[in-house]
Amino acid sequence: MRQSRSYRLSVQNPCYNMTMESIKLKAYKHSIPSLEELLDTDTEKGLSSQEAASRLSANGFNIISTGRRFNILLLFLRQYKSPVVYLLLVAAALTAIYREWPDAVAIMIVIAINTLTGFLMEFQAERSMNALKQLTHVSVRVYRDGILQILEAENIVPGDVIYLEAGDIVPADGRIIKTAGLLVDEATLTGESVPVEKNERDITTEVLLAEQTNCLFKGTAIRRGTVTMLCTATGMRTELGNIAEMLETTIKPATPLEKKLAVFSSQLLILSLILVAFIAVAGLVNRQPLIEIIRIAIALSVAAIPEGLPVVATLALARGMIRMAKQCIIVKHLMAVETLGATTVICTDKTGTLTENDLELVQLAFPPAFTWNKEAPSSIRSDESYKRFYQVAVLCNTASVSPGKDGKLNTTGDPLEISLLKFAIQHGCDTCNGVATYAKTGEYPFSSETRIMAMQHQGGDRMLVTAKGAAEDLLQHCTHILENNEVRKLNAGDVNKWLKHTAWLAGEGLKPLAFAYNECEESRHAILDGLIFIGVGGFLDPPRMDIAASLSQCRSAGIRVVMLTGDHPATAIHIASQLGLADNTRAITGREMPPFNELDATGKKYWLQTGIFARVSPAQKLDYIKVLQEEHEVVAMTGDGVNDAPALRKADIGIAMGIRGSQVSREAADMILQDDSFNSLVKAIREGRIIFDNIRRFIIYLLSCNLSELLIVGTIALLDLPFRLLPLQILLINLVTDVLPALALGITKGDDAVMKKTPRLLSAPVISRAKWKAIVIYAVIIGTFTLLAGQVAVITSMNAGNVLFFTLIFSQLLHVLNMTDAKDTFHDNYIVNNRYVWLALVLSSSIVILVTIVPALARPFRLHLLNFEESLLVLFFSLVSLFVIRIIKKLGVERYARNSL
Structure with missing residues (x-):
């Protein structure tokens, strides 16, 4: 390979970028030899692996920067951009004005803990999504070291020689070396809705981007044909990179799920404002201090809105997507x-x-009655029909088969074409020499509409056309048939006979494919005209x-x-x-x-x-x-x-x-x-159902817990009960119950029952009316037994405030065990079997105990260690709350089985 100074000095030469920029912008004006010299490459063999590695180091990866970078500091500061945090800051300011310093400090600590928790969850979600992005690499066929290899598109460098065909996305900007029937969709760049024809002809005048017919651009799509391209620009130096640099950062629109979650928040906000109004009136009637009314009102607003819900939902989705990625x-x-x-x-x-999709050629049939099948391999013959069939198999083919280092064959391309090459090799056909003795001069690419593929090759002083495709389509272009080593006119009887044979092969579960050829003295524009029918093959692709x-x-x-x-x-x-x-x-x-x-x-x-x-x-x-x-x-x-x-x-x-x-x-x-695999598709649907059920499950859990807090505080204020649930205690409860248990519910694996339910309506809300009723029932039960525990504590002269707090927090923690189907047993279901649920319960309980036993932490929350009688009372009413909910679900088993909660 030539070694031009322009590229060897590229890493250190400051003029290199200018040279590459001019090539990028004016590549269409350069001839192929000129670009070959400028880029120091070989359009037949491509770059060497060593040279490509050097250029990758100099140019960077072939990627488009979105302009959005993951910034940890901004992520942390974003946690403070929330109405919930604003409310807490107002509460802290008011308590500071009234010189209640312990409360003010405690509220600030809770703010810090809440924002830190949100930061950690979003950080994990961001990492999960980045890991997911790493799984979606795009591959491309590139000539390296003289061999066509499959590489990741991000590793392409200027000077690479790339092979593309219909269905491929162009991975970089480049100049067309050679092509056949090329049609390219450039709508992403030019806005042109109709695909444009491309060719390798030189252009000597200044033209617009849309008129650069000898170049391809990153991000456009090959609609028809094949092309070999010389890469001239990668990454942000491409035309697509230019557009990316000009684009301003846009706000990503909310997904339907995010919109539905936003609806929840608005509904809860309205509900909380109504309750706050009632409580404010009740507080004024009962002549409570204004600061206490304000603090309770703010705490109620915070309790009503599960602030971690969007982040937990995102994390559940991301985790589920990663889990699906591990299953292909x-x-x-x-x-x-x-x-x-x-x-x-x-x-x-x-x-x-x-x-x-592991095709194997198992049957061949040639006129008049020559047949071969895998069960009788000795029936292979050495006549004109087989000779012409081998030409079609090898020449009308874009796949490649070569010996590997481990003795196995390295294959690239369509499975059907690979099976043809394997058959030819197994039966003594020298595929390499077969291709080397012919030079391709034309091509009719396969498409779903025509179901035919044809190639035109120059062999000596004659042109050889080889074609293959669906028999009913290929026979329409055949005028002759090869029979007993001679060519004769094709008649209607021949067509019917071979269509019937094709139908018989298909009925046996084989994929039929017909073969044809033509040989003439000069190149023809319509290469499908006047073909000579050879025969039909049957390929086995077992279910x-x-x-x-x-x-x-x-x-x-x-x-x-x-x-x-x-x-x-x-x-x-x-x-x-x-x-x-x-x-x-x-x-x-x-x-x-x-x-x-x-x-x-x-x-x-x-x-x-x-x-x-x-x-x-x-x-x-x-x-x-x-x-x-x-x-x-x-x-x-x-x-x-x-x-x-x-x-x-x-x-x-x-x-x-x-x-x-x-x-x-x-x-x-x-x-x-x-x-x-279809199995993977079914797994994906199952995972999708589980993920959505998990999101709905922890929404129900969060809303029922938060609503129970609203009911308790509202009832205490309206009835002026002799105990209180302090605002700081509500914040601590939310901190303990809204994070870890909800996350554990978000990664529940589900069970087989999820694939025994009819699909839900896409337009249906995440929380149906029946589930809203269930949320209210759950909240009423938790709130009622919590208040009863407080009242019993008053009657028995216990510390009612502490009993109330601990009964509520442990009732909510145990409530996570209710987030299963009504038909499931209590001791054996996907919630009980979820180790993360138990881990969340242990950690959350440990946090509560830690806050209680450390005097500096317990003092702002007005907490102290429970004695034996208080502990029994808390445990009793917490368990009663759990079992009553389970009994209600069991009593309504038929209803809940259809609409499980």
Whole structure:
């Protein structure tokens, strides 16, 4: 490789950045040899690994900075930007004015503890989300050391030679070296809604960005064709980087869940203000000091709003997403988790999702009756049909297979194309020499609409066209057939015969693929015209053995599963029947699906009653989603191709395949299955339901606890009872009960019952009317028995204030054990079995005991150690509160089983 001084001095030469900047802005005006010289690279072999590492050190990673950096100091200061903190500061100021210094200091300590707790939880949530982001790396094919390798896109450097095809996202700016049928969506940069054609031709005049047809830009999408590109700019030096620098920091819109949580806060604030007004009037009637009324009012306001709720919810979502990531499920957006639990219909592909996606060529058939199958390998022949088939297998192919160091084969590309290369190698075909003797001059890329792929190669003084695809589509372009080593005219009988054979292969559960070729003296623009039919192959892709159990789970969960595939209908029906996917054996084909705007009510009903769709295009998938959503179904759609992106965006949950999925589909999706497995999708729905149930569970817990405090303080003020719950004591209770137990509930693993419930409505509130009633019931029970404990303490001449405080705090702590389903036993359920719940109870109790036994801490809170009689009284009423709630839930078991709390 050449060694130009411009790049060797790049690390130390201050002019280097200027040189790279000029290349970045004017790359379209440079010829390929000129850029090759400037960038000191080889467009055939790419960079060496050593040189690439040096350039990565000089240029930095190929990433776009968002301008938002995680700042610990700002995160800490943000904890003080809260109405709750403002109220506490007012309380501290008022107590200081009245020279009640212990209360003022204690309130400031509580403020510090609350803000520190919020800081730690948000810090953990931020770390969890950053860990999640690290799991979503984008890979790209790059020539390094003369070999096509798969690398992470962030490691690309100027001078790299990159290979892209339909479905890929362009990872950096670059100049096109060579291309075939290239169509690029540049809407992200230029706003142009129609994909533009690109080529490698030189441009000598000044043109606008949208007119730089010989260049590709980071973030745009390859819609059709293949391209080899020379990278000229990475990271913030790209055109996308320029836009990123110009963008001002925008405020991220709230997710639906965040909006629903905000509604809770507003409802609670209104409730607390109403109670505060009543209590203020009662205090004035009872001639209480004004400062006491103000302090109680502020404490009530604080007690009504669970200030840690948004942070705990975020942490629960982030933790759940990390847990899903460990199971090969990448959820890209927090709001997607909420939608997952409401999914009612899963529209799934067949290949790789319901099947293994480990294709193997097991049958071949050539005219007139030559057959080969895996069970009789000796039937391989050495005639013209096999020769032409090997040419198609090797030349009409973008995959690569090479020997690995461990003796295994290193493979890159489409599984079907890999299986063709493996077959050719296993049967003595020299694939390397087969490619080397031909030079590619044209290409017709595969698309979901045409289902055909063709290549044109120069071999000596003749042009060779090789093609493969779906038999019903490829035969339309064939005019001749190769039979008994001779070429003759193709007739209608031949077409019917081979279509029937294709249907037979599909009925046997094989994926059929037809092959054709043409040889002529000169290059032709329409390379599909006048093809010669060779024969048909059958590929085995067995169903995943563990899919049946997942499908059964979906049925129990009230989720309907529909197969939408581009495969032959007979293959789809065969796989569906093996898996028990559909109740009928009828499949609707793409040819039978009119456009959405021509679909009448009868047609829509027919679609809704069908579970198998075959030979469907991406546009038809989009139409089917529209029909489902008209019926208010919540749709999860899987996809892997570039043309699946619209359907993935249209679906309520778009799910891309991590292995075979294109970058475009992964960008459009809300979720990525790293193992392409349907089982992972079902696990994701289960996790989504558990996460949402956890959020709802700790909301119910927090609200019922806070409401019980409001009822107790309000009742004491209205009835002028002879004991008090001091504002500082309320703050301490909130500190102890609102954090650790809520966090423990947020990471509950759930149980199998979660997949035996019907999906909830997406529009339904997080807390239903029935659950609000339950919250009130819980609060009334906790408040009633706490007040009874205080009254008994008065009658028996105990310290009623201490008894009241400890009964309330331990009743609330034990209340966490009530956050299970009514049908569950008390001693064996997912709450009792959650070790974090018990850890939270131990730590929270320890904090209370510590505050009580340390005089300096106990004094501001007016607390002292309980004697034996007081301890028994607190324990009794705390346990009574727990068991009464459990009994009420059991008495209403049928109702609560449908609407568990």
